[in-house]
Amino acid sequence: MQIQYQTxxxxxxxxxISVEDGVVTGVEFIGGCxxxxxxxxxxxxxxxxxxxxxxxxxxxxxxxxxxxxxQLAQALKQAL
Numbered sequence: 001m002q003i004q005y006q007t008x009x010x011x012x013x014x015x016x017i018s019v020e021d022g023v024v025t026g027v028e029f030i031g032g033c034x035x036x037x038x039x040x041x042x043x044x045x046x047x048x049x050x051x052x053x054x055x056x057x058x059x060x061x062x063x064x065x066x067x068x069x070x071q072l073a074q075a076l077k078q079a080l
Contacts, residue, residue, distance in 0.1 A: 001018070001020070009064055010068050011033065012071070015029055015068075017079075019049060026041070037068055052072065052076055057074070059073075
């Protein structure tokens with residue numbers, strides 16, 4: 001399954017996610033903090049969708065009410 005998610009409230013504009021059999025196989029952030037988001041993408045690769053949501057949901061960025069990791073969790077929740 002391929003997911004294209006338009007982010008809200010973050011520096012990144014979009015997240016492209018690949019999921020196979022309930023496991024994240026790839027994540028690409030468009031925009032945002034390049035190095036940090038590449039690191040997050042590598043860390044979640046191979047994880048179950050539910051585990052990624054549990055670990056990243058409600059992560060905040062500074063005074064914002066969301067973050068790129070939280071937006072990744074929101075995108076995955078919509079795909080369930």
